[in-house]
Each structure stands twice: as structure tokens, then as C-alpha cells.
Amino acid sequence: MSNRHASEKAKLWNRRQLLQAGFVGLGVTGVAIALEYARRLNFSPTVKVPLPPTEAAIAEGFTPFTFLREFDYGTVTQENGRTVREFRVEARTSPIRLNSATTFITWNLNGRVPGPTFRAKEGDRIRVIFFNKAGHSHSLHFHGIHEAKMDGVKPVRNGAVFIYEFDAEPYGVHLYHCHVAPVTRHINKGLYGMFIVDPPKPRPPADEIVLIMAGYDVNNDKKNELYAFNGLPDYYMHHPIPIQQNQLIRLYVLNMIEFDVAATFHLHANLFQVYPTGRTLEPQEETDVITMGTAERHILEFSYRYPGKYMFHPHQDEMAEAGCMGLFDVVEKA
Numbered sequence: 001m002s003n004r005h006a007s008e009k010a011k012l013w014n015r016r017q018l019l020q021a022g023f024v025g026l027g028v029t030g031v032a033i034a035l036e037y038a039r040r041l042n043f044s045p046t047v048k049v050p051l052p053p054t055e056a057a058i059a060e061g062f063t064p065f066t067f068l069r070e071f072d073y074g075t076v077t078q079e080n081g082r083t084v085r086e087f088r089v090e091a092r093t094s095p096i097r098l099n100s101a102t103t104f105i106t107w108n109l110n111g112r113v114p115g116p117t118f119r120a121k122e123g124d125r126i127r128v129i130f131f132n133k134a135g136h137s138h139s140l141h142f143h144g145i146h147e148a149k150m151d152g153v154k155p156v157r158n159g160a161v162f163i164y165e166f167d168a169e170p171y172g173v174h175l176y177h178c179h180v181a182p183v184t185r186h187i188n189k190g191l192y193g194m195f196i197v198d199p200p201k202p203r204p205p206a207d208e209i210v211l212i213m214a215g216y217d218v219n220n221d222k223k224n225e226l227y228a229f230n231g232l233p234d235y236y237m238h239h240p241i242p243i244q245q246n247q248l249i250r251l252y253v254l255n256m257i258e259f260d261v262a263a264t265f266h267l268h269a270n271l272f273q274v275y276p277t278g279r280t281l282e283p284q285e286e287t288d289v290i291t292m293g294t295a296e297r298h299i300l301e302f303s304y305r306y307p308g309k310y311m312f313h314p315h316q317d318e319m320a321e322a323g324c325m326g327l328f329d330v331v332e333k334a
Contacts, residue, residue: 050242115193173278206250233323240327
């Protein structure tokens with residue numbers, strides 16, 4: 001990795017992220033910071049991540065822009081010769097500004113919608129310490145394989161703590177969400193996230209991006225009035241996602257839209273390779289539109305040959321026009 005490339009990576013991360021990672025104030029150079037942060041996030045030296053579009057796109061605090069490439073690997077320890085990843089999450093109740101006219105009260109994890117993207121390797125031991133401070137009973141139900149007592153269907157009352165512990169299996173793209181009835185309401189209000197389990201042999205290096213589709217029933221009529229990728233309607237229309245020309249993009253896509261039977265994901269001016277539920281190491285089809293019911297998810301891989309801005313959105317135009325639309329900004333290769 002050249003010094004110029006490493007310096008550009010250093011600029012990608014804001015001060016808040018560096019503080020959280022523990023690098024600010026250590027007296028290290030910007031290049032060293034970028035190299036260490038890239039190592040922690042599993043970036044390969046061959047993967048190029050362009051600079052963010054504007055400072056506003058990565059303003060202080062959590063935004064859909066910081067969410068794109070942010071993976072939570074937990075606190076890692078070794079117990080009896082195996083890797084244990086410990087995650088601490090807190091259910092809260094807090095408002096989110098969806099647009100200039102709409103503020104929505106969310107039930108969320110760590111003050112953010114969606115919740116953190118947990119990531120592990122197949123066979124790791126997962127330990128999730130769940131603090132419920134949201135004012136209502138909630139739970140965390142993880143998709144995957146685990147014992148019944150860890151299935152997350154039992155409510156955790158407000159003020160209580162529950163520890164979910166299980167093995168990360170099988171490899172693939174999974175999810176988690178609150179399973180307290182009515183489940184549609186708890187998910188619609190923000191209690192959901194992605195859980196990625198990597199295969200024993202890593203996939204090839206790529207620029208890895210998470211996109212979670214969701215809806216907002218803002219007037220409690222069991223219909224969605226707004227839709228979004230990664231929490232905020234139309235965010236990626238105003239802040240296009242920069243990607244490198246001819247760079248392999250690995251997109252982790254999850255449909256968490258409640259109250260609608262299905263949604264599609266469509267990519268403009270391109271085709272993508274589909275790895276259903278992330279459960280294959282070879283693509284199973286190639287297309288530019290894929291249909292997903294609620295909780296369905298896939299890995300989609302592609303690269304762009306030509307620079308420019310390209311749309312992505314559900315092909316249900318009502319969803320797209322109500323906020324679930326964005327742009328990839330393909331940056332010309334230097």
C-alpha cells in the first residue's frame with residue numbers, strides 16, 4: 001500500500017471513529033492510523049475505498065454513511081482454545097429525524113437504526129450481553145443455529161439484562177431482531193440488524209458494504225409511509241456512496257421492510273452475482289433485480305466498468321419514491 005493510498009484511507013474515518021478505535025492521542029501518524037484501522041476492519045491492501053463525498057456525510061455521530069462499512073467484531077478473547085466474541089448492546093427509546101417534517105420515536109440498539117452489524121467467523125463463540133433500558137419488554141432473536149433457550153423469544157423486561165450465548169453457525173448472512181409481540185411493530189420501530197458469519201476460508205478481498213432496507217409506519221396504521229436504506233430516507237441520494245471503478249463490491253443486502261409482502265433490489269446499468277443468504281462460495285445466478293420477502297438477505301457482487309453516478313432502489317417505485325433510493329458514485333481509477 002502506498003503512503004498516498006494509506007493517507008487517503010486515513011481521511012475516510014472521522015475523529016469520532018478514531019476516538020472509538022483508540023488511536024487519537026497516541027502520537028502515531030495518519031498513515032499508521034489508516035493501516036491499523038484497515039487491519040481491524042479486515043480491509044485488504046488491494047481494496048481501494050474512495051474518499052467520502054463531503055464532511056457532512058460523515059458528521060460527528062452515527063449516520064448511514066458510517067454504517068456502510070462498519071462491522072462490529074466484538075471484544076475478542078480465547079477460552080479453552082476457542083475464539084469468543086463478546087458484544088454489549090443496550091435497547092433504548094429515542095427519536096430519529098426522518099426528514100424535515102417527520103420525527104419518529106424508535107426502539108433501537110445503542111441509539112442507532114439499524115443496530116450494529118455483528119460479524120464473526122464460523123465456529124466462534126458468540127456472547128451478546130443485552131441491556132434493556134428502552135422502557136418496554138424487548139428481546140434479541142438471532143437467525144442461525146442455536147439452543148432453544150438462546151432463541152430470543154422470551155421477553156426481557158425493562159431494566160433487566162440477558163446474556164445470549166451460542167456458536168456462530170452456519171456461515172452466511174443472518175440477522176437479528178426483537179421477537180416480542182407484535183413483532184412487526186418492534187421491527188418497524190428499529191430493533192433489527194445484520195449478523196454476518198464468515199466462512200472458514202475467507203472470501204476474496206472486496207469493498208464490503210451493508211445495505212438494509214426498512215420501512216416506517218409513522219402514523220400507526222400498519223402501512224409504511226416512508227422507506228429507507230440504513231435508517232434514513234433518501235440519504236444516499238444526497239450523499240452518494242463512492243466506490244472505485246473496476247473494484248469488486250461485495251454488497252450485503254437485507255430486507256427488513258414490515259407491512260409489505262416483498263421488495264426487490266435493483267442496480268442500474270449493471271448486473272450482480274447472487275450468493276443466496278450468503279450460504280454459497282460460488283454465485284448461483286446473475287441478474288439486476290432480485291426479490292426478497294421480509295428477513296431475506298443475500299450477498300451481491302459486482303463492479304462498475306464506467307465512472308459516474310448509478311441508482312439503486314427497489315423496483316416497487318412507490319417504495320423508491322418514498323425514500324428507499326440511493327446512488328453509487330463510481331470514481332475513475334487513477
